[in-house]
Amino acid sequence: MSQTERTALQEWKAHWPLVIAGMIGFSFYSMVTYSLGTFMEPLEQAFGWTRAQISLGLTIFGLSATFAGPVMGAVIDRFGSRRMALFGLILSGATFACLSLATGSITQWVVLWIVFSLCSVMIKSTVWSAGTSSVFTASRGLALAAVLTGSALGQAFAPLVANALIQTQGWRAAYVWIGFGWAGLGAVLVALMFYDAHALGQRRTNAAGEVTRLPGLTxxxxxxxxxxxxxxxxxxxxxxxxxxxxxxxxxxxxxxxxxxxxxxxxxxxxxxxxxxxxxxxxxxxxxxxxxxxxxxxxxxxxxxxxxxxxxxxxxxxxxxxxxxxxxxxxxxxxxxxxxxxxxxxxxxxxxxxxxxxxxxxxxxxxxxxxxxxxxxxxxxxxxxxxxxxxxxxxxxxMFVGLGPYPTFARPDEAIAGSQLAPAE
Known part of the structure; x- marks a missing residue:
């Protein structure tokens, strides 16, 4: 067994719980897109809305992620993925459940989706990718693949779960069960198992006065x-x-x-x-x-x-x-x-x-x-x-000729005299 293979096995042995928690957490973010179609018919029957009106939610969802993504990325870099993912699942689960409070007012429907969408930005792919990349090196590609497969879980199970709940409990209860159940499960797993480099660095700070600083470009x-x-x-x-x-x-x-x-x-x-x-x-x-x-x-x-x-x-x-x-x-x-x-x-x-x-x-x-x-x-x-x-x-x-991966010095090493890899 090569040194790279041994290192990869060590990474999986130490951090496999993070991968499981990330996969389930990310699946809730993906669930939103694939469950809306199941809710369309009962919402049409309840309020007489058109499907275009109902679909306004996904438009808001997409635009929120577009404009708020870089800001959330900066917060991740500052505080780490663990805090973001945990609070994001709690808030997005609760606000998704609030969709059950729809009264037939399009204005209220839009407001509910705006609030939910702003909370859901905290659990988009960047959060899970940053956390996974921070602790996996030798097996980073496979670890990212496993975590991002959460989108496939959402695609596969969201229509089935939503339809079963709507048929047995009604559409209002379905929003509540999915919001608190699916996101709640993700939040519990993140609280127990999702520790990225920032969180692990904080642990070392408490024990030895050290802080993890990650290398890379400004x-x-x-x-x-x-x-x-x-x-x-x-x-x-x-x-x-x-x-x-x-x-x-x-x-x-x-x-x-x-x-x-x-x-x-x-x-x-x-x-x-x-x-x-x-x-x-x-x-x-x-x-x-x-x-x-x-x-x-x-x-x-x-x-x-x-x-x-x-x-x-x-x-x-x-x-x-x-x-x-x-x-x-x-x-x-x-x-x-x-x-x-x-x-x-x-x-x-x-x-x-x-x-x-x-x-x-x-x-x-x-x-x-x-x-x-x-x-x-x-x-x-x-x-x-x-x-x-x-x-x-x-x-x-565009991917041809990108060249070998650069080796970055840590920020504290760069201050001491080492230089980051130059921009291309």
Whole structure:
């Protein structure tokens, strides 16, 4: 067994509880998006709202994450992920439960979602990624993959849990049970098991008067670093085309001539592809340094878009295209999180990745609108797919030639005379 493998095993032995807590905590954040559809019909019946009015909540949810992400990132860098995650789960769970208090007023509905969305920013992916990256080094890629799989848990179980509760308890009780139950479980696990480098450093401060200071780029250096900029631009472009096609995936597949039920079944395989993308890319990143893993992770998406054009007129090609799409989406976030932790370091990871994540949310907010506009103008999704292919290939090329990971001195060492790795 190599030294790297022994170190990886030691990391998992010491910090596996953090991974479990992070996975469950992050699943609540993802649950919000995938449960709303289940609540639409009972809300329509209760208040006579349109689905567009009901969906205002997700728009607020996305825009809040876009604008508040960098601020929350700065708080993470200052106080650590543990405090943020714990308070975030408690507050977001309580405010999600408050959606049960809806009276039929759209103004009240918007206010409830604004309050919930501002609290939920405290449990977005940046929180869990920063905490995981701070304690995993040799096995960081696989650990991040496991934690970020929480989004797949939310995607898989949110509709099932919400539907079961609505059928047996009613939609108001469903909001309460999910808010206090799901988020409550996450909060308990975080309180017991989620200790990042900041929290562990505080423990050592109490015992030996030492404080953990994480190495990495300053915010100014990151803004000038060509590697960070390339990763950020690639993710912004990917989010525009990826979100647009993902939201429209079922009607896109159905437009090829397959039935709506079969289209939904084919689209569901994107989730399986996403899980595979996270774990395979995470495992490879811990073993292979260079452009191969990030390039291929994004290029697979271009292959998926090509297959979804349906030039082969077979459901097998559509299924393969959907799997490629899911794989690229799952691997893309995983790869980008990992690369930022390596090329920018952990000193200001929260702010740096928070800005990137916010730009991705911006793309996710407008991508579906652009996709719908293209369909309305042309009568099909073909133009969208033909455009998405070269965009994804461009994204994959941005990862070529990033070079070896830099070695950063700790801030206290830099003060003593060592210099941080220069900006590219």
């Amino acid at each position: 915010i100014g250096e990151a803004c000038r670093n060509s590697r960070v900029i390339r990763i950020a631009v690639a993710n912004l472009l990917m989010s525009f085309v990826g979100a647009g096609i993902t939201v429209h995936l079922v009607p896109l597949i159905a437009q090829t001539g397959v039935g709506k039920t079969e289209a939904a079944e084919i689209a569901a395989f994107a989730g399986f592809g996403g899980i595979a993308g996270k774990f395979l890319s995470g495992w490879l990143l811990d073993r292979v340094q260079g452009s191969v893993v990030p390039f291929s992770s994004f290029a697979v998406g271009a292959i998926g878009y090509f297959l979804l054009i349906d030039l082969f007129h077979t459901p097998i090609a559509l299924l393969a295209g959907t799997l490629c799409l899911g794989y690229s989406a799952g691997a893309g976030l995983q790869v980008s999180t990992y690369l930022i932790s390596r090329y920018a370091g952990l000193r200001n990871f929260g702010v740096i990745f928070g800005v990137i994540a916010s730009s991705m949310m911006l793309g996710s907010s407008f991508g579906p609108l652009i996709a719908g506009a293209i369909h309305d103008a042309t009568g099909s999704y073909a133009a969208l797919l033909w455009t998405a292919m070269p965009v994804m290939l461009l994204c994959s090329l």
